[in-house]
Amino acid sequence: MSEINSTKLLKGIMADYFKSFFPSEGEKPKVAWCTSVGPSEILTAFGYQVYYPENHGAMLGATRTSNECIPQATSLGYSPDICSYLTSDIGSHLLGKTPLTRAYGIPHPPRPDVLVYSTNQCHEVQEWFSYYGREFNVPVLGIHPPWKAGPMTTLQLAHVKDQYLELIKNLETLNKTSFDYDRFHQVLGNSATTSKLWREFLNKMVNRPSPATFFDSCIQMGPAVVLRGLPEANDYYRQLNQEMDQKITAGEGALEKERIRLFWDGMPVWGKLRYFSELFKENASAVVASTYCNSWVFDFDLDDPLLSMARAYTGIFINRSEEVKEKVLAGLIDEYQIDGVIYHDSKTCPHNSNNRFGLPQRLQQETKVPYLVVDGDLNDLRCFSQEQTTTSLEAFVEQLSE
Numbered sequence: 001m002s003e004i005n006s007t008k009l010l011k012g013i014m015a016d017y018f019k020s021f022f023p024s025e026g027e028k029p030k031v032a033w034c035t036s037v038g039p040s041e042i043l044t045a046f047g048y049q050v051y052y053p054e055n056h057g058a059m060l061g062a063t064r065t066s067n068e069c070i071p072q073a074t075s076l077g078y079s080p081d082i083c084s085y086l087t088s089d090i091g092s093h094l095l096g097k098t099p100l101t102r103a104y105g106i107p108h109p110p111r112p113d114v115l116v117y118s119t120n121q122c123h124e125v126q127e128w129f130s131y132y133g134r135e136f137n138v139p140v141l142g143i144h145p146p147w148k149a150g151p152m153t154t155l156q157l158a159h160v161k162d163q164y165l166e167l168i169k170n171l172e173t174l175n176k177t178s179f180d181y182d183r184f185h186q187v188l189g190n191s192a193t194t195s196k197l198w199r200e201f202l203n204k205m206v207n208r209p210s211p212a213t214f215f216d217s218c219i220q221m222g223p224a225v226v227l228r229g230l231p232e233a234n235d236y237y238r239q240l241n242q243e244m245d246q247k248i249t250a251g252e253g254a255l256e257k258e259r260i261r262l263f264w265d266g267m268p269v270w271g272k273l274r275y276f277s278e279l280f281k282e283n284a285s286a287v288v289a290s291t292y293c294n295s296w297v298f299d300f301d302l303d304d305p306l307l308s309m310a311r312a313y314t315g316i317f318i319n320r321s322e323e324v325k326e327k328v329l330a331g332l333i334d335e336y337q338i339d340g341v342i343y344h345d346s347k348t349c350p351h352n353s354n355n356r357f358g359l360p361q362r363l364q365q366e367t368k369v370p371y372l373v374v375d376g377d378l379n380d381l382r383c384f385s386q387e388q389t390t391t392s393l394e395a396f397v398e399q400l401s402e
């Protein structure tokens with residue numbers, strides 16, 4: 001990973017976020033668990049502190065704690081073939097072990113008062129959150145947007161907006177209070193700014209040499225996921241973008257030598273971020289763009305907050321038709337001057353593995369940009385062969401160089 005000085009500040013911000021669930025004095029905050037691209041702004045406006053189990057899943061993967069957690073969930077009947085964020089997270093709960101303890105001195109994830117999911121990304125989150133609903137005996141509320149949307153129709157978006165209104169009604173009953181639309185407007189405004197700044201950061205990688213890579217973005221995206229809607233994320237990204245601008249002006253790239261520019265499609269292999277980063281560096285190849293990190297770029301229209309939330313969260317890349325995905329990828333390949341595309345076929349996340357319905361072949365025909373499929377998984381390293389991956393990636397880069 002590259003030297004990014006702002007990362008020191010990032011560590012402090014993330015620590016403050018996690019520690020704020022366990023204040024040393026005063027009242028414990030109301031906690032809502034939310035899926036990573038769920039309607040968190042509604043929850044923040046209700047005064048909940050929002051916690052994201054997927055973020056915990058990624059930490060379990062990055063620290064390789066998943067290896068001992070997944071079998072725990074499997075023994076409870078959760079198949080090793082389903083989402084390994086889910087099995088890692090439930091396993092971690094069963095084991096009573098979390099990387100939050102080592103990183104932030106926190107004994108366990110904060111206990112939820114309510115669980116809110118959206119199936120815009122996949123349906124596994126419904127089962128994941130239902131497990132905790134039973135475990136903690138708290139309400140589980142869900143949003144079910146249309147699946148694999150092509151062009152989004154007015155009717156589809158109105159249906160999602162209605163579901164938000166229903167969610168608000170249920171939360172009003174739970175909280176015995178009325179929804180504060182002014183506060184919501186303010187929170188969504190913060191989220192819109194976070195999104196804009198995060199997009200600006202990703203766009204810096206259009207430059208040659210690129211000042212950062214996908215592997216840096218996987219670390220830098222923390223606030224865009226867990227702090228969106230709050231001003232802290234925005235202050236951080238302003239500073240980060242300034243640092244990126246300085247690097248661009250100085251002609252300082254993330255790699256000493258950038259010969260090849262690559263695109264990463266699909267989930268990261270969390271337990272192997274450093275391995276991939278080093279391997280690409282050794283081969284003078286910069287991974288400069290990804291669909292994954294772009295997943296937290298939203299366009300919110302503050303004139304019609306709920307409808308624009310419906311549009312933004314239904315329209316996320318993972319939830320689009322193959323035709324829409326193809327168009328988005330072709331646009332990014334062109335914009336970032338990509339020489340080759342890596343598709344990560346993540347064994348336990350078919351929803352975010354885009355190599356399964358002929359898309360790589362169609363896209364290569366259209367753009368003339370070659371591709372490689374890498375087998376692996378987001379968290380379950382039993383599905384990943386380092387030796388095989390090294391051989392095929394090196395051969396691919398060599399082919400691109402020729």
Ligand code: SF4
Binds near residue numbers: 348349
């Ligand atoms: S999208 Fe993939 S990684 Fe995310 S929760 Fe669903 S199955 Fe798991």
